[in-house]
Amino acid sequence: MIDVKALRDNPDLVRASQKARGENPDLVDQALAADEKRRNAIVEFEALRAEQNTLSKSVGAAKGDEKTALLEKAKALSAAVKEAESKKNATEADFKKIAMEISNLVDTSAPVGGEADFKVIEEVGTPRKFDFEPKDHVELGKILGAIDVERGAKVSGARFYYLTGVGALLELALVNYAITMATKAGFIPMIPPVLVKPAAMEGTGFLGQAAENVFHLKEDDFYLVGTSEVPLAAYHMDEILDAKSLPLRYTGYSPCFRREAGSYGKDTRGIIRVHQFEKVEMFSFCAPEEAVAEHQRLLAWEKEFLNAMEIPYRVIDVATGDLGSSANRKFDCEAWIPTQNAYREVTSTSNCSEFQARRLNVRTKGENGTYPVATLNGTLVAIPRMIVSILENHQQTDGSVLVPKALQPFLGMDRFNPVG
RNA sequence: GGAGGGCUCGCAUAGUGGCCUAGUGCACCGGUCUUGAAAACCGGCAAGGGAAACCUUCGUGGGUUCAAAUCCCACGCCCUCCGCCA
Structure with a gap:
């Protein structure tokens, strides 16, 4: 609000x-x-x-x-x-x-316009030149026994998948790496509930224009969260936080559920756009005057993660027309996807200033009385898109995939080899 | 799912229709005293709206009443026990 x-x-x-x-x-x-x-x-x-x-x-x-x-x-x-x-x-x-x-007041530094009017802030790394025809993640997933989209569709329908074998192991390694990194940076690790009451969903601003993308259990009036941002933000609902404790940083690991209404025909192949996936999210409660600096810090941690995955990406300043209703500014990190010859969003960080805190009634007490805090969120890793990025960018001519150095200790292997 | 107990200012509690403008203890903050601390004493100490008077909030929502923390109804949550289950 x-x-x-x-x-x-x-x-x-x-x-x-x-x-x-x-x-x-x-x-x-x-x-x-x-x-x-x-x-x-x-x-x-x-x-x-x-x-x-x-x-x-x-x-x-x-x-x-x-x-x-x-x-x-x-x-x-x-x-x-x-x-x-x-x-x-x-x-x-x-x-x-x-x-x-009424949506949050946009930050006047954000580029004005629609989805296409973003501003590129920087490009990190260079897209790899392949001396062979690169395979897409669906094909690689099949060769490596890592992703099974056919059976996902058989059991649950379109936009569902199984992570199998090294695919499942890769998720666990990514999650471990992300949580370890965040914990070292001072985040408190959290595994939150993913079924939430209307107050939590409404308070975080997901029942506005975003409502059509939220799964709702009518019988019990629960919502399935599309991101752990929801239960992390609502964690301190109706509380007055000690000013000295700020910033309070949490990292949440949870499944995310998205209806993907209105995206028919978009990204139908593979696991770029799915109904269910796991994600490690950063969330920060901080003093309002700290929010802009905190936003930069979240972005820096996102970049650190992508750097460790050795993936070329760019950072964009999302245009005002493409912001979520709670955000006043948003930076997306877009990884290079070779088979699409394009940068695709893999992580995203939003400054929600006091907008969510006002709705959720999260305040702090300072010298000028009691006032709402600022909340910010940022993806550390969204599993399917990171798997896509890793498989496609690090693939070899024989269909094997090199494991980024940072992940090797968590996986116990340096290469995924074709199976069968 | 069934039975019982509970929900009051950070914590613990008092309060069974008007003296509640919600009391007390602990914790916390400030002061006196002290070389410093403890103790003792003095003062402050829930939130929201409003310039203020004042108003709202005793789990939530209804109701009864001139008047509700207090009586009635529904719901939510917590605890104990039983049943079922990972």
Whole structure:
């Protein structure tokens, strides 16, 4: 949720932000009107309630005729209070509904535009020149006995897969490497629940435009998380964090579930876009004024991971129209995928400033009172896309794949060899 | 799934319709005293809204009442026991 004071004091800024995102700027005026109504209703209710409190007290003390008269007056007042209260509740709900639809204020340094208007910040490494025709990850996965998409489809349908043999081992090694790295950097490792209540999903901002990509269990009103960002952010829901403890950094390892609605026909081959995968995520609660610097730190850890995997990639500054509703700025790391002759997103880090914290009611106490913290998230490793990157970039002419040095101790091998 | 107990300001608790503007102890912060500390004493100490008066919040949501932490209903969560199960 955006800052209500900022909305009142500087509605133009919010309108401009909505426009930059390609979202509805009229929400700002609707929210302002609803806020006005809400505040009037609150004042009205509170005046009546104060009157009722005083009157009630005198009823208790009064005797005889005086009491009867006061009771009559109090009864009439009671009805008025009830009405004012329901009006107050209704106007508050109206305001909240509209305010919750407004996305986070974009960072003015983010490039304005749609998906294609990103800015390339840097390119790291150079795409490898193959002296043979490189195979794609589906083919390599079959040769190495690492990925089984056919049986994934048989058992669960499109966009499901099995990681088998060295594929399964590779996941475990990647996870171990990532968690080890994050722990060394001071992150607290977490294995969170992946079924969450609506409050957690809503608080992290996934029930807005992103709602269609969220699996929902109707019977039990649980949501399956699309990222451990959700349970990690909600971990401190309704808490006041000790300012001295910030930044609080967590690294979560969890399955992620995505409906991938509206992506029919996109990335249908292989495991680039799937309904279920595991991911190691970084999450940070920090002081608002630290958020921009913390964002850079998360990006640096993402780069460190990709460097260790010896994969060429570039970093992009995602355009305003392609930001999630909670993010004010987002950097994606895109790995080079040889068979697609393109860079594809493998990790992503978002600065959500105080937007999520306000919704989740995560605060800290400082000299200027109690105020919301900033939250940031970043992928350390999303397994399927990292497997794709490693297999395709490190493949040899015979179909074997060289294991990056950093992973060798975790895998106990330096090469994946064709099976059968 | 069944039975019972519970949910009050960080922790522990008091509070069975109006004196609750929610008390007390512990912890914590500041002060006095002390060379310093402890003890003792004094003061502060939940959150949100509001310039303030004031209002809201006693797990959540309804209800009864002039008035609800307190009475009624529903739900949630925690604990103990039973059953089933990894």
